[in-house]
Amino acid sequence: MSNLSLNIMEILGDSLGVGKDYLREFFQENDSIMRLNYYPPCQQPHLTLGTGPHCDPTSLTILHQSRVSGLQVLVDGKWHGIRPDPNAFVVNIGDTFMALSNGIYKSCMHRAVVNSRTARKSLAFFLCPRMDRKVTPPMELLVRSSDDDDDHCSRRRYPDFAWRDFLEFTQKHYRADTKTLDAFSDWLRQKNMDNHDE
């Protein structure tokens, strides 16, 4: 899984114009996470969700759904089911990659619904940087001229952080939802200001 995600990072690095090696090297040593989700059948599935709407705080998610559907992604304000295919992975961008690419790549909002008949399992590999690695966009993404069509490039969207701190934020202070990265950025800025005042 780690190898597959590093290969995908080569493609993403190429697409961002920072070269194949930059992101592969960034994630070469990684503190990634593997999680098995289990959703038992639910008698009143319309009253609940297996996993509420969220973007993964991690960098890249490689997910395998069993044969039971449940994953949905939000596109243009509408939820779309992702048909399970035992021969395929679902790959999505997480918040840490959104910060690393200075907002050029967007993390993907998704949720999982349950059903009344069949239990569902999904297996997720979350690529994460090494705990202490500073998440900061590569210079190439910041120094493009300001007359560049894409103004995402010229100014910083998110503060620098270490993955360790973002992970701790989502475990101790904030349950991942639709606004995790913004909430974390505000929390970090506040913390940095408090430290500066001391």
Ligand SMILES: O=C(O)CCC(=O)C(=O)O
């Ligand atoms: O079970 C699924 O399909 C989605 C699980 C998920 O979003 C997660 O583990 O972060």
Ligand SMILES: [Fe+2]
């Ligand atoms: Fe998720």
